[in-house]
Amino acid sequence: MEIFVDGGLFEVILAVAFGYAINFIFLKKYLLVIFSGIAVLSPVALLFLNESELRHWLESVCIINAILLVILLWRQRIEFPNRPLFDIEKFKQKFLSKRK
Numbered sequence: 800m801e802i803f804v805d806g807g808l809f810e811v812i813l814a815v816a817f818g819y820a821i822n823f824i825f826l827k828k829y830l831l832v833i834f835s836g837i838a839v840l841s842p843v844a845l846l847f848l849n850e851s852e853l854r855h856w857l858e859s860v861c862i863i864n865a866i867l868l869v870i871l872l873w874r875q876r877i878e879f880p881n882r883p884l885f886d887i888e889k890f891k892q893k894f895l896s897k898r899k
Contacts, residue, residue, distance in 0.1 A: 811894065818887040826883060831876065835869045 823830075842861035845854070875884055 815887060815891065818885050821885050822883040822887070831872070835873070838865045838869055
């Protein structure tokens, strides 16, 4: 039996906090550069850890995914420089209206 019954409240709070963190990171150019570097370099670092063919295929998929993610984020950032990438205001308003 579950002792703590929260109805998904902690998950919603975590999702909102994650959205705020993502917006904060992507509004600051230096943080976006750091995040982009980590997103691309971390799968590359896996290449040097273990040797197997399947691992190399999975790593190549991770590298391609990271590069595409960075390209999409930078394209969005350049298109709309002062707008947050993930707008959570509508979600927040919906959540607050249902709580009343």
